[in-house]
Amino acid sequence: MFTKLKNNIAQKIITLVENNDKRKKQEKWNIFMSKPNINIHPSFSPKDADIFKGENNQIGNITISENFLLREYCNIVVFPNADLRIGKSVFFNNYCSINCLDKIEIGNDTIFGEGVRLYDHNHLIEKGEKLFVEKEKYMTSPIKIGKNCWIGSNTVILKGVTIGDNSIIGAGCVIHKSVPENTIMKNSQNLISQTL
Template sequence: MLTKLKNNVAQKVIALMENNEKRKRQEKWNVFISKSHIDIHPTFFPKDADIFKGENNEFGNVSIGENVLFRKYCNILIFPNADLSIGKGVFFNNYCSINCLDKIKIGDDTIFGEGVRLYDHNHLIEKGETLFVEKEKYTKNPIIIGKNCWIGSNAVILKGVTIGDNSIIGAGCIIHKSVPSNTILKNNQNLISQSL
């Protein structure tokens, strides 16, 4: 009887703690979306302000259309004065990362495989007698991804790239030049198979 009572009390305490955490997450989300430069459709999932990172808790302009889904462990970094625009019906699989210091625009119905990373900037490199990488200075150039694209797992898209509508980027590609519409781009991995 005592064990049953202890278990019942423990379950109630756990439920209270979980409800408190949900309430805190909801409050944080409500504060985040109440900012005038944050425009996120109510169908966005997950409603978790923690996936959004800024600089000193300041964010640039964010616009996310309806039915956009981010799966687990995704991160969005958006610096003040930057612009992030994601169209409707866009899907991000697990572990995707958007790093926006300038401008990133993603068209409707584009899908991203696991581990895709977008960088619209590079650290500034000072050239002299030795190379020096600036930690807080950057070169920037927008990324634009068209409608109805498929970006394969672990692809990396770098600054200054435009990917046209209806294009497919194969898994593991590093995209540093623009890709025309209706293009399939894939790695030439040259795998070698040998029997023993």
């Protein structure tokens, strides 16, 4: 009898803590969505403001159309004065990230495999007697990904790239030049097997 009572009390405490966490998460989401530069369709999932980051508590313009779905461990960084636009029915698998300092556009019905990363910037490199990488200065150029594209797992898309509609980027590619529409890009590394 005492064990049953103890278990009931423990379950009520757990439920109270879980409900409190859900309430705090919802409040944080509501505050995030109230910002005038944030336009995210109500169908977005998961409704977690911690996915979105900026710089010095400031975040750029975000427009996300209906049915955008993120799986777990995804991050979206949009610096102040940057612009992120995501079309309808876009899907990001686990561990994807967007790093937007300029402008990134993603067309409708585009899907991303696990671990895809988008960077519309590079650190500025000073050339002199020695190369020096600036930690707080960047060179930027927009990224545009068309409609109905499939971006394979662990692909990295760099600044200034446009990927045309209906294109497929194979797993593990580093895309640093634009890709025409209706194109399949694949990483053609040659694997060498040696027997000892």
